[in-house]
Amino acid sequence: MSVPKLRSTAAVFTTMSALAATSILSGPASAEPFSTAPCALQRTEAHHSEGVDTWSPAYSRPTGTLDAVLVFLSFPDATPRTTPAELTADHFPATSDFYARSSYGRFTLRPHPLKHWLRMPRPSTSYAIRRDWSAGDRAAYLRDAFALADKEVDFSRYPVVYFVADPDAPGVDSDATKVVNLDAPLRVDGTDVRRVVTVFERHPPDRLVLAHETGHVFDLPDLYHRPVDGKGDWDTYVGDWDLMGSQFGLSPDLFGWHKWRLGWLDPRQVACVRGAGPTRLTLEPLEAGPGAPARGAAGAPAFGLGHGVKLAVVRTGQDSALAFEARGTAGADRASCRQGILVYRVRGGAESGEGPVQVVDAHPRTEACWENSVYPPLADAPVALGERFTVPGDGVRVEAEARTASGTWTVKITPGMGRKS
Known part of the structure; x- marks a missing residue:
């Protein structure tokens, strides 16, 4: 009534x-x-700021x-x-x-x-x-x-x-x-x-x-890049990797950073990587479990969250951070082009549509899934199993050391590799 x-x-x-x-x-x-x-960026005056210290x-x-x-x-x-x-x-x-x-x-x-x-x-x-x-x-x-x-x-x-x-x-x-x-x-x-x-x-x-x-x-920004003249590619910032970049993406689940912002990750599921030495941690896949969702008592979908870390963050400046998450082929990412550890930069002071999140391409010389991807150069962006990658400009190194049958990844992150120009 x-x-x-x-x-x-x-x-x-x-x-x-x-x-x-x-x-x-x-x-x-x-x-x-x-x-x-300690790795939570501060909310700024930017429209849809990516800061997570406040709501x-x-x-x-x-x-x-x-x-x-x-x-x-x-x-x-x-x-x-x-x-x-x-x-x-x-x-x-x-x-x-x-x-x-x-x-x-x-x-x-x-x-x-x-x-x-x-x-x-x-x-x-x-x-x-x-x-x-x-x-x-x-x-x-x-x-x-x-x-x-x-x-x-x-x-x-x-x-x-x-x-x-x-x-x-x-x-x-x-x-x-x-x-x-x-x-x-x-x-x-x-x-x-x-x-x-x-x-x-x-x-x-x-x-x-x-x-x-x-x-x-819910205060999420546009992650696409709108060309000034109306021509060119709109998906150069994040490609297929977040719904707020493109609803047509092969892997349109929301970034772990956004799930953190929206309150869908517990504090223990976000690892702040600090210090100069290496940190080894286990990353659960970001997506919900595979297969059709079970139904709860009220008929609503029920999904297994897991209790492990889903997002690792390295603070790179007063208003910037690097995020690391494991992306697979389940849930919204079931059509994903590549699996691995996705790396992206986050800026709390960037306006919606001006690159507040930018995916870092671990394979900048190649592209993948050109027939289906919204932006093939970033379709193979994740660090694959057994690979080692140093983030240009930040000198942070990530190694995808192992993966279990259940989909969890063993990852080593080393912040102190030396900042590069």
């Missing part, structure tokens, strides 16, 4: 008339303490269960050729399953789709929907959408909001799907709405696109 309405539709119109939609949020002045590990309360924490509402919007200039049920099936349970598996069952995203279309007051073409949407057109779209939805949706119940547009309307551009962050929270039904996922995907949609956009709702 819905909680009684606390705001009228007229009030929503008044509030939205002054709305400024933007992709920039205020800084982390009231951030909540999170990790005290910004402006974002919902993806632990336990969060409810999401899907609102379906049609337009006067088109008759929908799909149903809300069909569009819901485009994204769920795939999106929920991704997060359940990547979080080792620690997070459940529970969808609540409306069963009918809500008709917008203006033609789809009037909103000028496109990837680089103007703030004015975007605000007009959201103002109309909230005014419609507020008649039927109690937004106080839903930390995650999806506005799903009729994919066949003439003014809908599938490239415009994104999260809209509001410069000032919108007060609706007694709650602050800070961001909305505006979905304009075709039917059927791009693979895992909603999982990628939902990652932004």
Whole structure:
């Protein structure tokens, strides 16, 4: 049963008339303490900072269960050729399953789709929907959408909001799907709405696109590189290796660093490697266990997390670190091109889209899986079994010494090999 309405539709119109939609949020002045590990980078003013010492309360924490509402919007200039049920099936349970598996069952995203279309007051073409949407057109779209939805949706119940547009309307551009962050929270039904996922995907949609956009709702940055002139390769930073780089990647599980940030790894599962001498440790594979997930008592997927180390970190500067994790061929990484120890740089002060994470290629002279990889030069980036690799510029050496039948890796990391230019 819905909680009684606390705001009228007229009030929503008044509030939205002054709305400024933007992709920039205020800084982390009231951030909540999170990790005290010596290798935890500090959160900075950067949008979606990769710092893990604090958590910004402006974002919902993806632990336990969060409810999401899907609102379906049609337009006067088109008759929908799909149903809300069909569009819901485009994204769920795939999106929920991704997060359940990547979080080792620690997070459940529970969808609540409306069963009918809500008709917008203006033609789809009037909103000028496109990837680089103007703030004015975007605000007009959201103002109309909230005014419609507020008649039927109690937004106080839903930390995650999806506005799903009729994919066949003439003014809908599938490239415009994104999260809209509001410069000032919108007060609706007694709650602050800070961001909305505006979905304009075709039917059927791009693979895992909603999982990628939902990652932004949880403060994860874009890891792709957008060429200034619109030409060139977008996947030079992380290739296939994280959903926030590309939803089309062969290995789209979230980096161990992101699982640490989101609270899906226990402190004991992150090893801070310090000192100049070698450290030998055992790394469990990052992905959840192989095979179909077991079902818990409530019918939700249950995954084996394991209790060993899944992420090793070497601090390389005040705002930088190297991360090491074992990537295999299970879970979201089941189509992975290569297995081994993946190495990547993390910068807490880099903005979303400006390379906050960059994979280090252990095989810079070769590429792999050119027919399927989003960026073949990084498809064979991991350090393979029996290999030794020194990270250029940092002088940190990693050796993949052994691997057990269960998939765990014995790794030796030596920070003090001498910094190189």
